[in-house]
Amino acid sequence: MKESMSTKNKISRIILYVLLGLAAIYTLFPIYFLFANSFKSQKEIVASPMNLPANWDFQYLKNAAEQINLLPSVTNTLIITVVSVALIVLVSSFTAWLMVRHKSKGSQVLFLVFTAAMLIPFQSVMYPLVSLMESLGLKNTVGLILMYGGFGLSMTIFLYHGFIKSVPVSLEEAAVIDGANIFQVFFKVVFPMVKPITVTAIITNAMWIWNDYLLPFLIIGNNRNKTLTLSLYYAKSLSGQYGNPWELIFPAVLICAIPILVVFVFLQRYIIEGMAAGAVKG
Numbered sequence: 635m636k637e638s639m640s641t642k643n644k645i646s647r648i649i650l651y652v653l654l655g656l657a658a659i660y661t662l663f664p665i666y667f668l669f670a671n672s673f674k675s676q677k678e679i680v681a682s683p684m685n686l687p688a689n690w691d692f693q694y695l696k697n698a699a700e701q702i703n704l705l706p707s708v709t710n711t712l713i714i715t716v717v718s719v720a721l722i723v724l725v726s727s728f729t730a731w732l733m734v735r736h737k738s739k740g741s742q743v744l745f746l747v748f749t750a751a752m753l754i755p756f757q758s759v760m761y762p763l764v765s766l767m768e769s770l771g772l773k774n775t776v777g778l779i780l781m782y783g784g785f786g787l788s789m790t791i792f793l794y795h796g797f798i799k800s801v802p803v804s805l806e807e808a809a810v811i812d813g814a815n816i817f818q819v820f821f822k823v824v825f826p827m828v829k830p831i832t833v834t835a836i837i838t839n840a841m842w843i844w845n846d847y848l849l850p851f852l853i854i855g856n857n858r859n860k861t862l863t864l865s866l867y868y869a870k871s872l873s874g875q876y877g878n879p880w881e882l883i884f885p886a887v888l889i890c891a892i893p894i895l896v897v898f899v900f901l902q903r904y905i906i907e908g909m910a911a912g913a914v915k916g
Contacts, residue, residue, distance in 0.1 A: 665895075672885040679880045698885035707865040708893075714775060714850075714861060715843045718782035722790050723835050725783065730794035731824055735803070745795060751788040756848070764852050778853045782843055790835045797831040798824065837901050844894045862890045 671679050673687040673694060733741040767777045801824055809819045825832070847863040854860060856868055866886055 668884060668888055668891070671880065672888040674881065674884075676879065676881045679884070694881050695885045695889065698882050699889055701869045701882055702862070702865040702886050702889070703860075704889065707860060707862045710775070710859045711844060711861040711863075714779055714782070715840050718779045718786070718843050719836055719839045721779065721783040722786035722839050723832060726787055726790035726835065727794050727798075727825060727828065727832065728820060729787075730791045731798050731820055733791075734795060734798045735806070745791075748788045748791045752792065756785070760848075760852065767853060773853050773855075774857070775854065775859050778850060781849060781853065782839075782846075785849075786839050786842075790839065793831050793835060794828065797828050801827050833901070837897065841894050841898065866890055 667683070670686050671683060673690045673692065675691075675694075678687065733745050763781065764773075767773050767781070770777070772780065805823050805827075806819050809823045814822065845863065846861075847867065850861045850864050851867070854864060856864075860868065869882075869886065
C-alpha cells in the first residue's frame with residue numbers, strides 16, 4: 635500500500651514538474667526571442683529568428699540607444715516613476731492607517747469606494763480625465779504624475795489596509811504617551827513596521843509606471859519630455875517605409891525592458907510575500 639502511494643506521489647511530482655517546466659518555457663520564450671534577435675543584422679533576423687546570433691554585435695544596441703534618445707528618456711522615466719511611487723506610497727499608507735485606526739461608517743464606506751475603484755476599467759474614464767487635465771493645463775509631466783498617483787491609490791490602500799491591522803495598537807499608544815504627534819506616531823512607529831508591504835507597493839507600482847504607454851501617450855504625447863515607451867513609439871527610424879527595421883526594434887525594446895526585468899528578478903520574493911501578507915493579514 636505504501637509503495638503504491640509512493641509511486642503515485644512520484645508520478646504526480648513528475649507531472650507537476652513537467653507542467654511547470656512547460657509553463658516556464660512558455661513564459662521565458664518571448665524574453666529569449668527578444669534577447670537573441672537584439673544582436674543580429676536585419677538579414678540574419680529574417681533568415682534565422684529562433685537561433686542565437688552567429689556574432690554578438692553590440693553595435694545594434696548602441697544604434698538603438700541613439701535612436702530613442704536613451705539618456706533623456708531614461709531620466710524622464712526615472713523622475714516620473716520615483717515621484718509617482720513616492721506619492722502613491724505616502725498617501726496610501728497614511729490613508730489606510732487612518733481608516734484602520736479610526737473605525738466608523740465613513741471609513742468603511744471610504745474603504746469600499748477605494749476597493750470598488752479597482753474594478754473600474756481605465757478606458758471608461760480615460761477621455762473625461764484627459765479633457766479635465768487639458769482644461770487645467772496639466773497635460774505635462776506634473777499632470778502625468780498626479781494621474782499615476784490617483785490610479786495607484788486603490789490597490790495600494792487595499793494592501794496597506796490589510797497589513798496595518800497586524801500592527802499592535804499598544805505601540806502607538808505608548809508613543810502618544812511619550813508626547814509624539816500623529817505624524818511622529820505614523821512615520822516613526824507604524825511606517826517602519828509595514829516595510830514588507832511598502833517594498834511590494836514600490837516594486838509593483840514602479841513596474842507598472844515604467845512600462846506604461848497609454849497614459850504618457852495621452853498626457854505627454856510627442857512633447858520634448860518623453861518616457862522610454864514614448865521614445866520607442868515615436869522614433870521615426872523604427873518605422874521603416876519598406877518594412878520594419880528589426881535590427882533597431884529588437885535592441886530598442888530590450889533596452890527599455892532590461893531595468894525592470896533586473897528589478898523583478900532580484901526582488902520578486904518581496905512581491906509575493908507582500909501581496910500575500912497584505913491580502914491575508916488582519
